[in-house]
Amino acid sequence: xxxxGRMRCMYIFNRNGVCLHYHVWYRPLTTLSPQQxxxxxFGLLFSLRSFTVKMDPTSNNKGHLxxxxxxxxGCSFHAFTTNTYKLSLLETPSGIKIVLVTDPGMGDxxxxxxxxxxxxxxxxxxxxxxxxxxxxxxxxxxxxxxxQYVKTLK
Amino acid sequence: xxxxxxxxxxxxxxLTYGAIVRQLLTDFEDVDEVNKQLDTMGYHIxxxxxxxxxxxxxxxxxxxxKETAEVIAKVGFKMFLGVTATVANWDADGxxxxxxxxxxxxxxxxxxxxxxxxxxxxxxxxxxxxxxxEMVSMRTEVKWVRDVLHGDDTFEMRLKLLxxxxxxxxxxxxx
Numbered sequence: 005x006x007x008x009g010r011m012r013c014m015y016i017f018n019r020n021g022v023c024l025h026y027h028v029w030y031r032p033l034t035t036l037s038p039q040q041x042x043x044x045x046f047g048l049l050f051s052l053r054s055f056t057v058k059m060d061p062t063s064n065n066k067g068h069l070x071x072x073x074x075x076x077x078g079c080s081f082h083a084f085t086t087n088t089y090k091l092s093l094l095e096t097p098s099g100i101k102i103v104l105v106t107d108p109g110m111g112d113x114x115x116x117x118x119x120x121x122x123x124x125x126x127x128x129x130x131x132x133x134x135x136x137x138x139x140x141x142x143x144x145x146x147x148x149x150x151x152q153y154v155k156t157l158k
Numbered sequence: 159x160x161x162x163x164x165x166x167x168x169x170x171x172x173l174t175y176g177a178i179v180r181q182l183l184t185d186f187e188d189v190d191e192v193n194k195q196l197d198t199m200g201y202h203i204x205x206x207x208x209x210x211x212x213x214x215x216x217x218x219x220x221x222x223x224k225e226t227a228e229v230i231a232k233v234g235f236k237m238f239l240g241v242t243a244t245v246a247n248w249d250a251d252g253x254x255x256x257x258x259x260x261x262x263x264x265x266x267x268x269x270x271x272x273x274x275x276x277x278x279x280x281x282x283x284x285x286x287x288x289x290x291x292e293m294v295s296m297r298t299e300v301k302w303v304r305d306v307l308h309g310d311d312t313f314e315m316r317l318k319l320l321x322x323x324x325x326x327x328x329x330x331x332x333x
Contacts, residue, residue: 019293021328043329050327072324075294076219097220098208098293099325122213130209137205 010107011154012089016125019099021046024129024140027150049093049101056081075099082114094121116157124149168240172266179279189276196278200285208290211237220294223319224248227255230287230317239263256303259313270307278302284315297321 009029016025023042036044054070057063057078075097083092090110094102094117102117102125128146129135135143178199182192211217215233220226231243240263247256264280278284284300291298297320304314 019325019328047327047329050325070327072326074221074322074324077221077324096209096212097217098212099295100209118213121209126209126213130206 009155010110010157012105012107014105014150015042015045015101015103017042017046017049017101017103018138020138022138022140024100025142025146027147029154045103046101049095049103052081052084053078053095083112092117094118096121100125111158113157116153120150120153124153168263169266172263175264175282176268179277183274183277189274193276193278193281196281197285197288200282200287201289202285203282204286204289204291205293207238207286208293211290220296221322223296223322224252224255226291226294226296227257227317231257234290235259253319255317257315257317259315262306262313265307265313268307275308277307278305279307280305280313287315287317295323295325297323 011029013029013031014025014027015023017023021043023046026038026042034041053073057071057073058069060079063078080095081093083090085091085108088108090106090108092104092106092110092113094114100121102121104113104117104120106113124146128143128149129141130137132143135141179192179196182195183189186192186195211234214237215229217229217233227245231245235241235243241259241261243257243259245255246258248254262280264283268279270277270279278301280302284302288298288300299316299318299320301316302314303316304310304312306313
């Protein structure tokens with residue numbers, strides 16, 4: 005199976021840990037069930053955030069590890085890279101977390117994630133009158149717009 | 159050309175809102191019930207509006223209530239209603255303030271009849287703010303204290319922060 009471009013998969017979570025959307029482009033190995041996989045991903049993001057806030061050398065926060073954060077409080081991590089993939093994250097003050105897993109050579113995806121949030125998620129999901137916030141969604145227009153957009157990413 | 163278009167859109171919005179309120183009055187007949195319905199409608203709008211707002215305004219932080227009130231008044235109202243509000247009358251703790259609207263596009267052409275004197279015509283705005291703030295971890299109470307349609311000289315809503323609810327780990331540890 006030829007790897008189509010650099011994209012591997014994408015998750016969108018809300019603040020309650022509900023996986024609103026999971027999109028996969030190329031994922032040769034999956035060992036967990038979707039629910040376990042999504043829960044693991046959310047847990048990872050949550051823990052990494054707590055960890056990065058605690059380890060921030062520029063801040064003097066005295067809270068213990070795992071203190072719940074307010075939107076925008078403390079520092080926020082936006083990506084990590086391993087030898088086989090790169091994970092990029094956008095976290096909005098409304099608790100929406102968009103995670104993009106790509107090939108490790110991918111550049112900085114912060115602008116791309118903002119574009120996906122503003123022009124694809126808000127336009128096709130939030131503005132869709134049939135969508136119930138807080139639930140998993142499946143929207144053809146969203147998928148089409150997303151596929152179209154990621155083709156332009158290098 | 160653009161000014162005419164935006165005037166037409168604003169008028170359409172005002173008239174549509176008026177039609178909704180009239181329909182609610184017909185359906186529910188009781189003014190208090192309509193007030194509640196408008197607030198609930200506003201809440202459902204607010205929980206969606208917040209993402210639209212955040213995507214257009216590049217706001218990344220929502221930790222200080224004072225800052226948030228200013229952002230609602232200057233950026234939020236401007237973005238969605240085309241007018242700005244003023245923040246005033248802070249209490250000692252900094253948890254309660256007023257948003258004062260000198261210009262309110264929702265009430266253009268509106269006069270309340272005798273039978274609807276208890277109606278808070280713009281109650282939808284209270285719900286919108288409450289819904290939007292809830293999505294950014296702030297639980298609030300929003301209500302009108304001065305209303306031009308009731309004879310006051312301006313529109314004033316009272317915004318009270320009840321609690322800030324930071325993000326907790328949502329899963330139980332049993333799995």
